[in-house]
Amino acid sequence: MSMYRQLWLAIITSMLLALAGSMVASMLSARSYLQSQLSVKNTDNAATLALLLSQGNPDAVTTELVVASLFDRGHYELIRVTDPKGQVMVERLSDETELGAPAWFVHALPIRATPGAAQISNGWKQFGTVTLVSHSSYAYGALWESAYKMVLALTAAGLVGGFLGSLVLRRLKRPLDAVIDQAKAISQRRFITIEEPRVPELRQLAVAMNTTVVRLKSMFDEEAERLESVRRQANCDTLTGLANRSFFMAHLRETVAAEDSTGGTIFIARLANLATVNQTLGRDATDEFLRAYAQVLSDTASRYPDALAARLNGADFALLVPDLAAPQEAAEGLLEALTQVASHFLPDQPSTWLGCGHFPRGVETSTILAQVDVALAAVQAEGRNGLRLINLRQDDDTPRSAHEWSALIQRALDERWVRLVSFPVTTLSGTLIHRECPLRLMFDPEGEWQPAGRFLPAAERLRLTPQLDLAAVALGLDELASHPALTGLAINLSASSLELPEFRTELAKLLKDRPERYRLWLEVAESGVQSHFAAFRALCLELRDVGCKLGVEHFGRQFSEIGRFHDLGLDYLKVDASFIRGLDSNPGNQAFLKGLASIARGIGLQVIAEGVTSSAELQTLSTLGFDGATGPAVQEPV
């Protein structure tokens, strides 16, 4: 039984005991009072009657009359006169049966007054003994009425007492609940602090827990800060702060190959004549120029979701934008912005050659880079600011209209042309953790299954992701239901779905009452989490007690934001493939991921590596403290 309920019970019981006790005590004392009053009345009236009869030379008739008068006029149950030998001379017995109170009450609290007795004498001769019993119905009536009033008064007192007790308890319950919630939150890996309650015992507890949480948080923050700099060193260009070449390449490969890849556009901007610039401007001004130039790229990148800006080497800068609708316009805008910045430092000089490649999912990165190089060379040959765009998209990739997309997706959903594909996610020793299951759609009955990258961008634009996500979760639950031995199944959710409260409600409704939900893992991409943080947080809180696992995938690029996760109660992180590629030969990323794993495990998160392509990477991961991995190099468990 909960402490609150026990307190309640204690209050009620003690109140009932006190009230019942005072009731019993007062009833007993009232009864004893009435009893002795009746006894005294009996004795006195008997003495008076005896005295009266003794004074008047009593005979049988007078006695009869006097007794009758007294009996008829007064309230008596019995008046009896017996002669000295004990023979009854006169007897009057009331036939009144009305007791003035219910029979059970009379039975429970009988009033036993002693009969009064006195001697009647006629001169020196004994005439007889009078025995007199007063009627007790009045006493019962009075006792009953007082009991009745007492019950009313005590009930009122009890209600007031109960009300006050509940006020006190509520005052106690609020801080108690806060402390309990905090404890629960901590056990769910949500590190929250609470307001300190006024109740001293609870305050000590809350202070202790708050202190622990704060200390944990600050340790966490310090560690995160340190790791962030490690991450930067390993993956960023020191001068400009953009991603460095190796990170960019890893990211490009991932963008091309990933299941949910949408293809994208790569821009490579080359600063014209960097060596001469260096000589004319001097080292410091050149550095400043490079930083300003880089700033343009990172500003542009920040306008597109998931875009990445990088400095590939001294004069080459790159920008990768996934799923770009109008590459030509974007390229022109970028060129203008870059040349404008450059004109401050190098007026009247060509500054920028821009080569762009627009590519779909699945093209080899070497092909893309080679094509863009060709474009760059062509621009460079012209000797002035300029750009060239290479389109690697096939004909069937021609953009469809919003209406067409909407019809296609809706039809697929209606016809249930939906299925999950599945990839194993295992521990580093090869045991299955769960299967990651992206959704695929079919647009016509004989068509092929389309990966998420094909339809997701359109679905995002058309706000159809909630339906797709719900369909995927429903499929996942069915899959789990038909495979009871399957340890887990992960479904990706779109961050844009989370923004809709109706979606979160629908999702909770879908999960409710499904026992399979305990084996369901739901994950959202890091970029989506960070851009829809409030919605993601709401999802975490809403699903807190549902029982499914929650995680963040493609994690790492915004590592510095890890502090925001400390009160969400997440279960796992999937680290982005860009950090995993070539890990075995990248000591910087090894240091970063080792720290990341330790900090994440410190707050109870499982850490899984994405996109593992070689056994060397897999081997390295095991030294870094990762819990699991997925990717081409991860074997299907036997």
Add this chain to the structure above:
Amino acid sequence: MTTRHLWRSMVAMTALLTLLAYCAVSMDVMRASYVRLWGPETVSKFDTWQGLIATLVNTDDSNRIRKVNDFFNRKVLFADSIDIWHDKDYWPTPAETLGKGMANCTGYALAKYYSLRLAGMDSAKLRLVYVRAQSGGASSTTPPVAHMVVAYYPQPDSEPLILDNLIADVRPASRRPDLKPVFSFSEAGIYEGVVDATSGPVANTSRYSKWEAYLNKATEQGFR
């Protein structure tokens, strides 16, 4: 001797011993309260009285009446309650009366009544009676006085014998034309009633009648 005889005599013996022990205890209590009231110097008065009671336990009623009446009429001098006890109508216990050596009519009557009860007299045969006394005989012209005597009824419907201090010897009521009975008390109605100290509704002394209060006091001093 058969077993049954043996058994019977044992039961009788046990009963007798219990009774004696009880009387002894009761007497001890009385003696102690007497010593408390009057000090040990005059305790011989008490012992004499106690000796008398002891001799009366196994005699008949008429002997008891005469002996008790004579004892108090001889040993105790008459005085008004106000002079003895500084109270117009004080009811002294036998111990108080013995120690003082003085009593008014109430003191005499109560002391005699108790002595008879202690000697084993049945309370049903005894009454304390308020009487109107015309000193100097029924036809005297002196104003009557309120008086109290003890009446002994050998049978419930018989003429009583009167134990009085105005006339020293015990006479039947018919030979006491100077006394006119007004009202009589018996112990029975009271003891069964309000005054039962062990189980009755004893709450407040002020609620007792004088008679009841007196019976309580006597019980406290060991008289019962």
